Amino acid sequence: MVSYEPLWKTMKQKDITTYTLIGKYKVLSKTIYNLKHNKHITTATLEKLCRILECTPNDIIEFTNEPQGKK
Template sequence: MISYEPLWKTMKEKGVTTYTLIKKYDVQSKTVYNLKHNKHVTTATLERLCEILECTPNEILEFTEYIK
């Protein structure tokens, strides 16, 4: 499973809020919702987040063990 927990840490370190993502960078609120709930986002979204935050994908997501 994918966790976006690193994203929230990176955003905090860089001083970027979800409001900033939505208003300044035109990230859709549905996309922010999906990130908050560890749901699917496109690779284009991940690339855009990397550009906005000037970081790598490792600073946005991590793979966690799938528990059945």
């Protein structure tokens, strides 16, 4: 399953908030919702986040063996 846990760590390290993503970088609030709930995002969104955070996809997304919604 998909987890965006690395994203939250990367954002914290770079001192970027979800409000910054929405306000400054025009990331849709629906996209933030999807990220917070480990739901689908497009590869274009993944690429945009990589550019904003100056990182690689591995700094944003990881795959786990846990079913979605379980932690």
